[in-house]
Amino acid sequence: MRNYLNSSFFKVLIFFYSFLISNSFADDVRIKINSGQVEPLPIAIADFTGGEGKANEIGRQIAEVISNNLVGSGQFKAVESAAFIAPPTSPSVRPNFTDWTPLGIKALITGSVKNINEQQVEVEFRLWDVIAETDLIGLRLSVNEKSWRRVAHIISDEIFERLSGDSGYFDTRIVYVAESGAQNKRLKRLAIMDQDGENHQYLTDGSFLVLTPRFSPTTQEITYLAYFKNEPRVYIFNLETGEQELLGSFPGMTFAPRFSPQGDKIIMSLAEKGVTDIYTMNLNNQEVVRLTNSPSIDTSPSFSPDGKKIIFNSDRGGSQQIYIMDASGKNIKRISYGQGRYATPVWAPKGKLIAFTKMFKNTFYIGVMSPDGSGERLLAKGYLVEGPTWAPNGRVLMYFKQDAPIDDGKSSSVNLYKIDITGFRETRVITPSDGSDPAWSPLIPN
Amino acid sequence: MGGFKPKCLQPEAEIIKNRQKESLAKGILNTLAKSQKKVEKNKKDKKEYNNTEILKKIKKIAGNSNRQVQQTEIKLSITDINKIQNHVKKFWNVSYAASEVKMVITLKIRTSVDGSIKSVIIYDKNLYQKDKFYRATADTARRAVLDSSPLPLPKGKEKKFENFLFDFDPSFITNY
Numbered sequence: 293m294r295n296y297l298n299s300s301f302f303k304v305l306i307f308f309y310s311f312l313i314s315n316s317f318a319d320d321v322r323i324k325i326n327s328g329q330v331e332p333l334p335i336a337i338a339d340f341t342g343g344e345g346k347a348n349e350i351g352r353q354i355a356e357v358i359s360n361n362l363v364g365s366g367q368f369k370a371v372e373s374a375a376f377i378a379p380p381t382s383p384s385v386r387p388n389f390t391d392w393t394p395l396g397i398k399a400l401i402t403g404s405v406k407n408i409n410e411q412q413v414e415v416e417f418r419l420w421d422v423i424a425e426t427d428l429i430g431l432r433l434s435v436n437e438k439s440w441r442r443v444a445h446i447i448s449d450e451i452f453e454r455l456s457g458d459s460g461y462f463d464t465r466i467v468y469v470a471e472s473g474a475q476n477k478r479l480k481r482l483a484i485m486d487q488d489g490e491n492h493q494y495l496t497d498g499s500f501l502v503l504t505p506r507f508s509p510t511t512q513e514i515t516y517l518a519y520f521k522n523e524p525r526v527y528i529f530n531l532e533t534g535e536q537e538l539l540g541s542f543p544g545m546t547f548a549p550r551f552s553p554q555g556d557k558i559i560m561s562l563a564e565k566g567v568t569d570i571y572t573m574n575l576n577n578q579e580v581v582r583l584t585n586s587p588s589i590d591t592s593p594s595f596s597p598d599g600k601k602i603i604f605n606s607d608r609g610g611s612q613q614i615y616i617m618d619a620s621g622k623n624i625k626r627i628s629y630g631q632g633r634y635a636t637p638v639w640a641p642k643g644k645l646i647a648f649t650k651m652f653k654n655t656f657y658i659g660v661m662s663p664d665g666s667g668e669r670l671l672a673k674g675y676l677v678e679g680p681t682w683a684p685n686g687r688v689l690m691y692f693k694q695d696a697p698i699d700d701g702k703s704s705s706v707n708l709y710k711i712d713i714t715g716f717r718e719t720r721v722i723t724p725s726d727g728s729d730p731a732w733s734p735l736i737p738n
Numbered sequence: 739m740g741g742f743k744p745k746c747l748q749p750e751a752e753i754i755k756n757r758q759k760e761s762l763a764k765g766i767l768n769t770l771a772k773s774q775k776k777v778e779k780n781k782k783d784k785k786e787y788n789n790t791e792i793l794k795k796i797k798k799i800a801g802n803s804n805r806q807v808q809q810t811e812i813k814l815s816i817t818d819i820n821k822i823q824n825h826v827k828k829f830w831n832v833s834y835a836a837s838e839v840k841m842v843i844t845l846k847i848r849t850s851v852d853g854s855i856k857s858v859i860i861y862d863k864n865l866y867q868k869d870k871f872y873r874a875t876a877d878t879a880r881r882a883v884l885d886s887s888p889l890p891l892p893k894g895k896e897k898k899f900e901n902f903l904f905d906f907d908p909s910f911i912t913n914y
Contacts, residue, residue: 321814321902323822324842327910328830328882367833398831398881423881424858456833457871667912687835714834 330714332369333455334396335362338380339373340403340417347413350440351405354415357444358401358451360488361462364719365452365688366712371395383418383430392422399428399455403447405440413437417447419454429454441490442736449735461683462487465733466690467505467514470494471706471726482516484531487683487710487732489722495529504548507733509641510555514731515539517549526558528575539573547591553599559583561591561604570604570621583621592636595619596643596663603627603637603646603663614648616663627665636679639663640686645713647680647689658691660713671715675704681732688712690721692728818892825890826904830882836908838871843879843906851896853888861903879906 337359340351362368378391383402392400403417418430431450435443442463449460470483482495482502496502496518505516512531517524526539526549539549542562549560558573568589572581584590588608595602603616614628614637628634632652639646643663650657650670656677659670676694683689688710695704706728708721721727844861860866860876867873883904891899 321898322905323819323826323902324905324907325823325826325830325879325882326907327827328832328878328908329828330834330911331831333831333833421877421881423884424877428877453870453874455874455877456835457838457874458833458835 332363332367332716333398334369334371335399335401336371336373336376336392336395336397336422337362337401338376338403340405340415341380341382342405344407346437347405347407350413350415350437351403354403354405354440354444354447355401357441357488358448361445361448362451364488364710364717366714366717367452367456371397383416386427387420387422389420389422389425397422399451401451408434411436411438413440415440415443415447417451419451441486445486445488458687459685459735461685461688461732461735463736464684465736466708466721466730467495467507467516467733468692468708468723468727468730469502469505470723471728482514482529483723483727485723487721492724504729506548506550506731508551508555509553509734510551512733512736513555515549515551515558517547526560526573539575540578548593550594552595553597559593559595559602561593563589570602583617584624590615594637594639594646596639597641598643601639601663603639605635605637612651614646614665627663628661628668629665630668638680638682640682641684642686645686647682649678649680649691658689658711660689669715671711671713672709672718677709679729681730683710683732684734686713690730690732692730694728812895812898814892814895814898818895821890821892826882826886829885830878830906832875832878832908832911834911835871836875836878837911839869839875839908841872843872843876843908845876845879845883845904845906847883847899847902847904849889849891849896849899849902851891853891853896853899855884855887855889858883875906875908879904882906 337355339355342348342351359370363370375395377394378388381387381402382404387400387402398421400420400422401417402420403415406414408414412434414432414434416430416432419428420426421428429450431447433443433446445463448462452458452460452462464487465484466487467482467484470481471478473479479498480501480503481498482505483492484495485492501519503517505514507514514529514531516527516529518527523541525541528537528539539558547561547563547568549558551558552572556575558575559570560573561568561570567587568591569585570583570590570593572583573579583602586606586608588606590604590606590608593602593604600619601616602619603614605612606615609626612633612635613626614634615624615626617624628648630650632650634648634650636649637646645660646663647658647660650659655673656675657670658672658677658680659668661668671689672691672693674693675696677691680689680691690708690710692706693709694706697704706726708723708727708730709718710721711718846859846861848856850856858880860880865872866876889899
């Protein structure tokens with residue numbers, strides 16, 4: 293045998309054989325596909341099956357939340373369950389894919405809810421690729437039945453990540469300014485809710501005016517501006533403990549405090565003696581550093597995700613435009629050169645885009661551009677659209693929109709909206725009262 | 739008369755018998771001699787047979803390989819390629835997160851003569867396991883190929899598409 297293996301014939305044979313194997317996928321026919329569509333993916337979300345009435349109801353609600361989340365992202369199109377040919381199946385059962393392909397469905401979600409005891413339920417799901425006829429991901433969670441909504445958000449995040457590659461953003465919260473009452477006696481309270489508008493809570497009682505809440509990118513903390521006895525103060529509110537800390541009182545006007553990417557500094561603008569400049573405050577030692585020093589109005593600063601750059605808006609060139617500078621305040625350079633005025637720039641979490649508000653010919657716009665000012669795209673417009681905030685994955689923006697005032701002189705309503713960065717799908721986020729100035733949280737820690 | 743015949747016949751029969759015996763003996767000897775030669779020849783032939791059979795097999799394989807080379811010499815026109823590209827790209831529905839994928843996604847394709855897809859294999863399994871953006875985008879490419887079955891293969895050139903590669907390049911998705 294050994295001699296046979298060493299024989300020249302065998303070597304020749306191996307050579308020819310390996311030659312053929314390597315050429316079985318001859319790369320002389322190699323076709324490049326370099327264009328396609330960026331359209332919502334048709335998916336089917338079957339009601340999660342449940343053993344009993346309560347589990348069944350939870351299963352139906354979970355499927356509904358997942359559907360709302362995925363469709364709201366602008367990346368998925370849910371096929372109506374009325375069109376389903378086959379009834380929902382347990383996630384452990386391989387579906388009959390031919391029941392789903394005629395509906396144009398590319399991905400199918402099946403799931404189940406089982407009662408473990410009076411409080412606990414076991415939720416399981418599986419994501420199927422209907423075209424490749426394979427399962428892509430599955431998960432089983434045992435949770436308190438009252439947490440079913442959060443479970444639905446976690447499952448949505450898993451599905452979103454598996455089908456797009458991006459991290460999800462559904463298990464997150466929004467803090468915003470809840471507005472109510474007449475225009476001349478407006479009550480502005482700090483409020484928080486899930487990103488889909490559920491689990492709404494007020495954080496302040498309205499006894500003082502609150503403005504510009506911003507989430508810490510690293511902790512479940514919020515910074516915001518409050519007017520206490522007409523004096524602007526910057527506070528930090530810890531959502532886990534409910535404790536509130538006063539960072540400082542600032543004479544004159546203070547605007548738009550925002551966390552640094554590491555969460556160790558606050559960047560804001562302060563108005564003093566008719567000029568508004570940008571400052572940072574170190575949260576560990578309260579040290580305040582002035583970054584700009586010009587006779588113009590410099591405001592709305594936002595750090596780049598790596599903390600090395602800052603964008604802000606300024607009228608130093610004659611009209612309100614977006615500028616970029618080093619974190620030290622040096623090398624200031626204008627980046628917006630389109631028509632109109634630009635304001636409230638916010639750097640995306642991934643660093644590739646900057647969201648902004650634009651004003652041109654009595655219309656407001658929400659748009660995005662690259663940090664060098666190129667590639668400007670306008671996503672939303674209205675009588676007043678302002679205050680964009682990024683979802684933690686940098687794919688969705690939330691902002692507030694006000695309709696034109698009604699003739700009777702009363703203020704028109706102000707509402708929160710979100711839109712994906714293709715501009716494909718704009719969705720209103722329902723709040724109990726008017727809402728403005730939203731800020732998106734990072735993913736909630738497990 | 740009655741005894742004559744046998745007498746007459748006997749010697750002739752004996753002669754014939756003897757001749758038959760002799761020829762039989764000679765035949766046996768010849769057969770033995772021939773079979774002796776045959777054994778020797780068979781041994782030689784067996785050696786040669788082993789070699790020639792392997793050579794024949796190699797030639798057969800080499801012959802096939804030559805045929806493959808000859809087949810690939812059938813030129814595909816730009817129109818042939820464009821027709822397939824335009825067909826498949828209609829089915830490629832990709833997420834804008836594919837802008838994070840900085841390379842082409844190669845798929846190994848096997849088709850039937852009628853253009854129907856027999857199999858799609860994602861080439862870089864390692865990256866498929868490691869990189870979530872690559873994995874999701876490779877899945878969209880696989881769906882595109884399966885959805886686009888049958889492919890509009892150029893007539894007379896179907897053999898060239900028995901095994902071939904698709905390179906999906908998501909770099910057209912920018913600014914997201």
